[in-house]
Amino acid sequence: MSRINKQLNPENDNLFHLGFNTKIHNLEEMFGDVRVVCMGGSAHRMEIFAHYIMKILGHKLPTGLKLEDMTCKAHRYSFYKIGPVISVNHGMGMPSMSILLHEMIKLVTYAKCKDPIFIRMGTSGGLGIKPGTVVVTDNAFNESLENHYDFVVLGERVPRPAVFDKNLINYILDCHSTKDHFEVIKGGTMGTNDFYEAQGRTDGAVCEYTEEQKIMFLKKVQGKGIKNIEMESTLFAALTKYAGIRAATICVTFIDRLEGDKVSVTHDEKIELESRPQLIVGRLIKKILKIEE
Template sequence: MAPILTNSNQPVVTERSPYTENGTVCVKNPHLDSLDEDVLYHFGLGTKTHNLPQMFGDVKFVCVGGSSKRMKAFAQFIQEELNLKDGRREVENICAGADRYSMYKTGPVLSISHGMGIPSISIMLHELIKLLHHARCRNVTIIRIGTSGGVGIEPGTVVITDTAVDSFFRPQFEQVVLGKVIIRSTKLDKELAKELINCSKMDPEIPAITGNTMCTYDFYEGQGRLDGAFCTFSTEEKLEYLTEAYTNGVRNIEMESTVFAAMCHLCGLKAAVVCVALINRFESDQITIPYEKLMQFEQRPQHLVSRYIKKCLGL
């Protein structure tokens, strides 16, 4: 295939996933071998200061989400679900020495916050992938759990992402590296998505569907909201765009899925995105549901993923 050219006549580089046969997490950086120590700065961890294989070698499931509070709640929930409390009152933040992310380990499950937006989750994923690699973890499944805006679906519906797409509905993630545009595939694990849907069928209180998830760089204008500090488009233009998105299979909108899918695919991680829709963007831009209902909705992805983890562990 001939390279696509950018406006500056620089070729777009496409990359495919180097899935490994033995289930190890793949890093694609020869420079790491020359480091005396790999400092995972935003986690407050390092290959010399911490015994990463001892701390994390048994990790099989990684669940990530934007909110530190929500990921702590998930860690406490999964602790109860797996009967791993052992008299402890609450889980401990492994990244307490840093101030960017929070991380909690409960048996084979790692729960990590990633903040909001592509840059924040990208930084976290770089260090997480290296952490899993240094810890010699194998056969790891990673799932992003979170919230989103629905497109033509009822609030409270959980969307299990079929394909992560950009604002042009393309299944790709673009990043500029040294002045060149790199295009990476946003392929997610289809079988994992099917398993999650099957788990949802076991709980009638968790309405779930599969659909494409659109990832944007912005919460307001980038998602066609009319309530930001700036707006250059009409209500009609917004609805026309959302209709086009729906026609292209988009069922929810958030701000992390494309880079999440691209980086997980690139390093050989089995990955899925599970987000609940808090609103239907055809009907509203602002989230106005009562707090109790909001908490109920936010727990749905957690309960669904917990059911999947327990099934995998034979519980």
């Protein structure tokens, strides 16, 4: 993590949106053992994941205690620690994720965590692949189909590469079992700042292109090796890489965007689909922690 801001004050820094302060909280004592930081958009989904990880790791809480949201007083994100694993939600879209990422990177830095891995789990729209497929992102693209994210720094656009660690990607792909009833593939992901027009949907409040133009655009996207579309991976890849943190994005697809725009899965189907990336990440965490199946 050689690019971490040298102007930071470890003795008195306020991680405002998480509700931690280095002057008040001993972050090394609280989080120094953290090996994996898992994040996703929904607070509820990450609470479910925290309980899932607690179960598969056999993590026991003292009698009378329950798993608590450690950042509930900040009223921004939901944050759970399960032994060496953090489960936290990042909200919807890249601006919300950016705030969380800056403060999580500072947290693991102040806590002196050893080579922490950041994993984003999410949902997405697929491109020419079967709904329910889990995509492990290798390269992330912006809405203009460029393999970088444009940060705006002091009024100037600063492009930073949006790529993920290849060794970590292969490690994750190895967590797929032949017993799984779904596919896990590697591919590009387009991250957008909008759910509707930027993703070529025709069912938004405004739309000035035709269905034919939409399909032409989506096929152009597909031609870049992009397998799915969501709203976070480009910034997530660019900021973690720049900060020197190994990271990965794992998303399940709800629909094939070449077949339509509307997400129409039932509540029960949604829960099952969302569990697929969690299953893969659970196996990854057990591998990292050297826990036998």
